[in-house]
Amino acid sequence: MxxxxxxxxxxxxxxxxxxxxxxxxxxxxxxxxxxxxxxRALYHYLTTTAAAGYNEIVYASPPPASEQVALAYMCQQRKVACTLFCWQMDKRYHPFSLQAESFGATIYPCDSLEQAEIAARVYTEHTPDSIKLPLGFNVxxxxxxxxxxxxxxxxxxxxxxxxxxxxxxxxxxxxxxxxxxxxxxxxxxxxxxxxxxxxxxxxxxxxxxxxxxxxxxxxxxxxxxxxxxxxxxxxxxxxxxxxxxxxxxxxxxxxxxxxxxxx
Missing domain, CATH: 3.40.1380 (Pyruvate Kinase; Chain: A, domain 1)
Incomplete structure (x- = not known):
């Protein structure tokens, strides 16, 4: 870094x-x-989600996406749990996923982005006080x-x-x-x-x-x-x-x- x-x-x-x-x-x-x-926008966004009662952010990430790093880092700053479903390349975690993990994110491996999206959605449905961000944080x-x-x-x-x-x-x-x-x-x-x-x-x-x-x-x-x-x-x-x-x-x-x- x-x-x-x-x-x-x-x-x-x-x-x-x-x-x-x-x-x-x-x-x-x-x-x-x-x-x-x-x-840049995550600190204020996470402030709003915390105020709404969410204490865990869930995201499905492509392998080389920097968003997973930004999200894990800012969740660490805001003391919010971060759970990532990461599409692996060649059955290995991308260095960005490992960097996100170093900031405290919990990582679950997936074989495709589609699988990661489904797994993240199911996880959120069964985890109280969690919220899933869509690709690119498009909310x-x-x-x-x-x-x-x-x-x-x-x-x-x-x-x-x-x-x-x-x-x-x-x-x-x-x-x-x-x-x-x-x-x-x-x-x-x-x-x-x-x-x-x-x-x-x-x-x-x-x-x-x-x-x-x-x-x-x-x-x-x-x-x-x-x-x-x-x-x-x-x-x-x-x-x-x-x-x-x-x-x-x-x-x-x-x-x-x-x-x-x-x-």
């Missing part, structure tokens, strides 16, 4: 310039947060918290850069992050999103992203479980955010912002 920021409350964004032949791309270094950008209460955090962070980006970016690069996995950005940033800001192929292309959440005004959706060359071919010059999740690098290197423009959501 070297160089990671241990903070219970969403810290101010850190921006790093990245020189390229076509100009300078500004990188938001949320890879420095334990679990990445999704961590209104969490999304409202994330909107508030992204809105604040976006104003910090504008203040620190001295201009409002015209183009932002984002990963599209569960589509939660890209949808939040589309509702928070100016309608004049183009979102260049890369479908990392966590969900099938015909899945409604991905189709909805592609159909939104002000969004250009690229498709990662690699399948979801394949790590990226082109390695970026910054720490980035090879199954998620790092897959943006190929497209940024090809099509990025001067003063673009790359929101690097996790490592």
């Amino acid at each position: 070297k160089n990671l920021v241990k903070a219970a409350i969403s810290p101010r964004v850190i921006i790093m310039p990245l020189a390229m032949p076509q100009g300078v791309v500004q990188v938001v270094r949320d890879d420095m947060l334990i679990g990445g950008t999704k961590q 209104p209460a969490y999304i409202d918290c994330l909107k508030a955090e992204i809105a604040t962070s976006w104003q910090h980006v504008i203040a620190d850069l001295g201009y409002e970016p015209a183009r932002v690069w984002l990963p599209a996995g569960s589509a939660v992050l890209s949808n939040v950005f589309r509702e928070v940033v100016s309608e004049d800001t183009l979102l260049n999103c890369v479908n990392v192929r966590l969900l099938p292309e015909e899945e409604e959440r991905i189709r909805a992203v592609a159909s939104r005004a002000g969004v250009h959706l690229f498709r990662a060359r690699e399948s979801f479980l394949e790590p990226c071919i082109d390695i970026p010059p910054i720490p980035s999740n090879p199954h998620y955010d790092a897959k943006l690098w190929y497209f940024i290197h090809q099509y990025g423009q001067h003063q673009d912002v790359w929101w690097n959501a996790a490592r």
Whole structure:
């Protein structure tokens, strides 16, 4: 966890310039947060669930998803139980699952994401005072918290850069992050999103992203479980955010912002 920021409350964004032949791309270094950008809204979300009487959070996780790390870490901070049903790769836990376990999460192995979702749902139905979060934390209460955090962070980006970016690069996995950005940033800001192929292309959440005004959706060359071919010059999740690098290197423009959501 070297160089990671241990903070219970969403810290101010850190921006790093990245020189390229076509100009300078500004990188938001949320890879420095334990679990990445999704961590930002979890403290306040967990506060609301605790107030509602829930003392255990249940989640079904893809193997290389940083959300499981963010959730386990923030549950530890809020002293809330965290139970993860983790899809294993090659019958082995992903390092992210082991990291989540180090933060106190209870881990149950599953052979697929579908199996993990079913097992998590059954577990929640039989465990009093527990609540299951869907893929990407796609529930209104969490999304409202994330909107508030992204809105604040976006104003910090504008203040620190001295201009409002015209183009932002984002990963599209569960589509939660890209949808939040589309509702928070100016309608004049183009979102260049890369479908990392966590969900099938015909899945409604991905189709909805592609159909939104002000969004250009690229498709990662690699399948979801394949790590990226082109390695970026910054720490980035090879199954998620790092897959943006190929497209940024090809099509990025001067003063673009790359929101690097996790490592």
